Amino acid sequence: MPPEKPERFDQVDWTEYANPTGWQRSTNTRYFLYSTVPVLALGLYDWLVVGPREATFVRLGADLGLSGPFQMIGLTHDPAGIDYLFVGTLLLFVWYLLVPLYQNPRMTRYYWTRFKRNRPALGGLGWLFLVFAGGLIGPFVLNTPSQDILTAHQPPAFTSVDEATVPLCVGEVENGRCYGTWEHPLGTDNTGRDVFSSIIHGMTISMQIAFITTSVVAVIGVSVGTVAAVSGGWVDEGLMRVVDIVLSFPTLPFYLLILYSFGASLSMFILVFALFAWGGTARYVRSKALSVSEAEYINESRLSGASTSYIIRRHVIPNTASSIITQLTLLIPVFLLAEAQIAFLGLGDSDVPSWGQLIAAGRTDLAFAPWIVLAPGIALFLTILAFTFVGDALLDALDPEAKTEADR
Template identity: 45%
Template sequence: MAGDDVLSDGSEGGRPDEPRERFEDVDWDAIDADGRRLTNTGLAAVAAGIGYALALAYDLAVAGGDPTLDAAVDVPWRSAPATVVWDATAVDWLFAATLLAGGFALVPLARNRRLRGYYWRRFRRHTPAVIGLWYLLAIFLLGTVGTLFIDQPSLNLAATYQPPIFASVDASIPAECVGPVVDGRCHGTWKYPLGTTGEGKGLLALAIFGMRVSMQVGLIATSLSIAIATLVGTTAAYAGGWVDEALMRYVDVQQTFPTFFLFLFLAYLYGGSLFVLVVIFGVTGWGGIARIVRSEALQRREELYVEAARASGASGLSIVRRHVVPNVSNSIVTAATLNIPFLVLSEAALSFIGLGDVTLPSWGQTIAAGRGDLATAWWISTVPGLFLFATILAFNFLGDALRDALDPRQEV
């Protein structure tokens, strides 16, 4: 945007004889005042925030110990209405807030058809990333919407060690074969398409609930980290001096602090809840992103358009909000996308060693449940392990493709 001629009405281009406004003629007081007025998107965000606050108040004050949502919903492929039960937890409310904030953050890009088309053309050059994007969308929808329509897996000793639909095992392994028995071998059934665990829990349901846990951990913690990192990084870069020095030294201290022991301490006090895990990941994992933001913001601070805005009377907040943050957002998005798989893998590792939330099925927890049965029931650990591997790989592909699509320096 720096140095571009714009018409007096704010549009670009036009006939040569139309009056143009130069950058130094911009009335920054008027722009700042206009920025304080609520646009249609701002009004929608305020309305969504009010609705969110009312729903949260209802859950806390009215629903109490009852489910937040308990309703019958008509589903086309079912003869009877499905019962949707949602007993919202603190993590669910954080997840809802994250989705709302993320949705409104994408509105400017969604409304700009030219920029959206440009980024998409660059992104779709990476076929693995496109496939990974569709896979992650499926994981996201199954984890957020699908879990509303299915019950959390429960103990069923009559259906232990059932093989997947595409496999078979010796009939002596399951307590009672649910599928057909042919030549002394128990074959899988569509009732448990991915098989069951040693406790009779269906692996398909466990995998879907594991999707929800992984998406919540990755998206909520990353959103918290982005917010803190952007604030710290831009403040350090633009303020400079002792402010920059103090913030960066704090980042140094934080990155050397053993987060694992902090989680152990809080898990001892409050239990290994998912909420504690998400908050710890979010408030301690932003140091690396803050350094990236600061590095990019330092370069933007020296650009001519920032110097011109400062000389024309724009406030520091206006410069950071209108020029610095938008121009470092590409690096923020890329760093955040590559941070999500690390968080997903970290949650799975903690659940694998028994430090996760035992009340919620996660992929790491299911992998641990089947590690002693690899010789006879290999699918228990393999199925969630494949989902975990594919999710991390998809996020890595997505992050690499976004880096190439969003960074103009990658242009060839």
Template identity: 35%
Template sequence: MSILRKLSTNKVALFGLIVLVFLVLVAIFGPYLYETSPWKMVNRPFLPPMENTDLMLGTDTMGRDVLAGLVYGARISLLVGLISTMIALLIGVPLGATAGYFGGWIDEALMRFTEIFQTVPSFALAIVIVAIFEPSVYSITIAIALVSWPPVARLVRGEFLALRNQEYVLAARLNGQTNRNIILREILPNTLSPIIVMASLMVATAILLESALSFLGLGDPEIMSWGYMIGAARTVIRQAWWLSFFPGVAIAITVLALNLVGEGLNEALNPKLSGKRES
């Protein structure tokens, strides 16, 4: 049974997947279908939602279309989440695999290095990194990646520790395969399930981190994102509630969809959970 077929039997996960696909389509095709620039002043500032049929969600502090900001911001918010997660995986997976496979002093050294990043709260560390390199979409993405990889490294290390003495790994060693081949071809494929599940949840966390940084005034002022919209509206929440409400709802829906898909993937890829559901 394929992963998609298993997900289709989980109505909650299927709902999350449909919502996520819709958001991805909006991010890809939305700017071409809704051509109003999110930076263009189209009406008076603080125009309430539904007051003008051409501006369904109203305007912001500069008279810009809020709906245009949501459509264009979807691409940046999702890209920040995806790219930061990919960078975190590129850092965490090799470190965790090396530590778990070789053990000994290599494991001790790499885990102590990992703990250095975990001694400081991830959000506080992200703030420091963004402040040092000046707020931009690049510094935000790098900051989120640097605070996200330690859990990945620990997860992969634990999986490698559990699998490195399995019979198929010992057989590969007896056949004279190199450590590199054993890691990449024998053990790593068997650890992909928990990594995929964690990655889906990491994207949601990254989107939340980006919005939190923007709310504190550390967002990229030159690129429209949901986090930037919330950050720009933080001083006028009482005067214009919709400026932070609509991007906040967009973030909440995206995070919820990613979490539902993550739970569905965990159930589909974990034989024990799948067996419990089928029984």
């Protein structure tokens, strides 16, 4: 008589096991779906119930009868559409990147030891972590910088400017020079907004651009590339011609057209640029998926009785996805720069305190107040450099062929 649950492979009576059919979700997919429910619900609530001039959380507090506690912890925010998208992509990032890394400690350690070899990338990762944390927590801690024409052009701490250039010096005045204070560690701009807190708020914008664009590019690029590679034939042909169109589309003129018809907004920028940036990724994924589906382990998996969709989800996509991470990381700087350039040209959303806007605001005062341009400029420069370094290191860490090169 066999035991209730056989513990040896040759004791298993396979007729007792039902043949699984349909779509089996992995645990992480399930948790991802669960965690998007509250975000979606809040988004729907915001869209359907909350009025146009109400703050979502204030209204929510009133509806739930929790206004008091909400006020106490300072929950009076009014998230915009782009914030919901941002949270959604963050959840994607957590469930499909961070949690799997945590679940496979051996693999993580292996990649980490290889990543660590690249010193500049470590520094870059540190800086990106700062930007990420600042962008995530900053807006909850620091208020949006307010305008005060009297405190305009204050110099950063430890520096001084001619007293004549500031309307009113916040710090000490000595020998006709106005000294910076810790109240405005990086000084203020021409309307008296604090540059430091502007930079922190700019981090949120940069992170939103980075996360949302990469998510859109990754989802569309991976889907199109994989479908093209797996289907082959005319589907492949058709999709690749669409990719050609996407790649040759003049995104900037198109954005300007939209700008003049509907007005500028950050979400418009992100959507337009992300929707026309996935071409390269799709091509890359397609070629990678083609080579992966030739691999022996795909045959092995087919021989075990796995369905094609299972093989694609469990073997083809994971093996292509890890190699596009590098490509995506190197795509982020392009978006950040594009945003800054558009803002500098005065074509951006002037309500959004992005680094590009700050640089644009400071360009007229460059002669006597260079910090307004320099501080966000350096932040932007470091961030782009950091992404490039991290992307390079990821290429070395994730690509098995790079291993032989590094070990040589």
